[in-house]
Amino acid sequence: MNFASDNVSPFCPEILEALSAEAKSNAPAYGGDDISQQLDHAFSELFDKEVAVIPVATGTAANCINLSALVSPYGGIICHHEAHINEDESTGVAFFTGGAKLIAMDGPTAKLEADALDRFVAGQVNRGVHSVAPECVAITQATELGTVYRPDEVAAIGDVCRKHGLRLFMDGARFANAVAHLDCSPADITWKAGVDAISFGATKNGAMAVDAIVLFDTSLKHRVEQARKRSGHLHSKHRYLATQLLAYVKNDVWLKNAAHANKAAATLGDILIGRGASLAHPADGNELFVNLSSELASRLRDAGVMFHPWPSLGADIYRFVAAWNTDIGQITELNTTLG
Known part of the structure; x- marks a missing residue:
């Protein structure tokens, strides 16, 4: 029995069936196919809001390309010190953002707390060009320690972000596990609570190799697509990423x-x-x-x-x-x- 990681699991039958069905004919490349064109609609229904979806093959790409659209190369990203982007993405965030700095803080069981976050942001020393100003807060759902933010906790963090003019990003590598635990609408812990963008995990939970960048601010789509291409994460056979995601959300798989x-x-x-x-x-x-x-x-x-x-x-x-x-x-x- 292998409990080392959920990454050791195979892809699920629904994904395999969908990929097999799509492997029988040619189709336009780079997202011009019919399957890829269905992504925005499928995820807009899932989140009960118009969204833009950009699939990539890895969680690192989903997190780092996502963040590159939310912060400047000289900005700061506040996260928990246990956050995956801080502990397990090497220098990926700095690389993809062009130099943005992670600013780590503490919190119980890998969760940021709104009041502590508010004090932390207010306490950042401003030395002008000599210091890094926070531009974004990143939270992980579920956290690296297996805990889950409730809707009110995410909303409270969202309020702090709006107060200080910060973007709010969610690393959702295990987002499905959080929603299943909370038995809530995906909207309740994302855009309704102030989240600007999420990395919607699939690989750990039954997909072969795909995570989705989901943008609740759709004006960011072109910027993210350009960053994806520049970083080498635009797949020519894009339809096989889209096929996985559509099968993943269909019938609540x-x-x-x-x-x-x-x-x-x-x-x-x-x-x-x-x-x-x-x-x-x-x-x-x-x-x-x-x-x-x-x-x-x-x-x-x-x-x-x-x-x-x-x-x-x-x-x-x-x-x-x-x-x-x-x-x-x-x-x-x-x-x-x-x-």
Whole structure:
């Protein structure tokens, strides 16, 4: 059982079926095909608002190209120090934005808090051209520690951004898991709460290789498309990215997959807690951060369970990530296997 990451999962049957159907004929390149032309409409219905959609093949490209349209090369992006763009994108943000600086701050369980953010922004020292002025706030939904922002929390951050004239960006690599957990409309935690743009994750949740840049400010579309081309992320066979995204949102496949992953994580958590483990903090989505004894960790590994230590949270903290295809029956059987 591989709980190392949801990136280890295959792509789901709905994606495979859609790609197979689209692999039988020629079509215009670079987004000129009929499938690609359906993206804006499909996602506008999903978010209950006119949006612009630009697909790319990786989450790094989705985040960094997105941010390049929201900040200047000399601007600052406030994020949590645990944010993926800060911890795991290398120097990608600076590269794609032409030099924008990440300004990291703290917050419980990898979440920014509106009041603390307000004080943090107000406390930034302005030395004119010698300092970096914040231009954007970036939040992660669900966070890198598996927690989820509620609609009111995102809206409060959105209010702070408007107060200080900042853009609000959402890294939604696990956005589906957050929506499944909250059982809310995607609009409630995005544009209605003040979000300007989101990276809509798909690869971790059943797609082969695609994430979507979704712009609630559609005037940014041309700028993002130019940045995508310049960075080498415009696919000639664009229709295969679009095909994945359309199949992903059709019939709520994205939510079905995420709900399953969340349920699998909860099932595993219950079993581990029943054996003396404890959660480092509440698990809202498909990620668990668990305090395990060395004995239980060894027994899990001996049973064929794969997971990672997470030393930034403590010496005995481990991360388990469930995926859309995680076998819940196999998790239940693990309880017997452990004896």
